Amino acid sequence: MSPTKTETDLTTQVYRVLIKATPEQIWDAITKPEFTSRYFHGSRVETTAVKGGPMRYYAPDGTTLWGDNVVIEADPPRRLVATWTSLWDEETAREEPSRVSWEIDERSDGVCMLTVVHDELEHAPKTAAKVHGEGWTTVLSGLKTLLETGESLYPPAPA
């Protein structure tokens, strides 16, 4: 029998993917809606990517808020840290905000290592379970595919 996870084990989650792209391209992919709409469950990000500024995620309809977050730390194009809220679901919306750090490390071969750390999930167990595994792997494999091939899992947003 394969092991199963319990909610208590998911308070810090780490995901890493190698992407053949520049740090600037990856930074744009994280902070610009024309990119996020093509790999982040179709959602559109709205952020100034400046410390203390907002980082909101809108549903594909453009008005429903899926995430209402604040930038905690910004060092373009290397590091972006923001709070995380999961407003798309009633149960997770009631939980306390957690934290997501995007870290971009450039290697010598034109490949960047993108690491996402989703932590401070101690008071958001339902969020932790929802984003875990398939949640973040879908986002990051979609981001890699988009930057390396230009292909998207989602139809282009209407202009």
Add this chain to the structure above:
Amino acid sequence: MVTYSGVVDDDDRVFKALADPTRRHLLDRLFVEDGRTLSDLESDLDMTRFGVMKHLRVLEEAGLVVTRRSGREKLHFLNPVPIRLVHDRWIDKYTEHRVSALTDLKKELESSA
């Protein structure tokens, strides 16, 4: 590293890393409880500390394990992204094809009946 049409392809490392029962066991342990120290991970393995470190290094080079510092401790985290990429590349492709071939066959048989 082998690259095809500009796409980073670390599949070799992932398959090699997975082709060992001790390493799969280590991944399963991290799946149950993520963010463990080396001492934690070696506790139920009949192996020297050095042996466990070697296996963890292979997993880390394949991207399946990511280490983070937490105070004085080095914690090991399971990174499922490379497995997802291998799945998308090597499993989805073939199973989808098979499913659609069977669907086509079913359609053909039913329409000729």
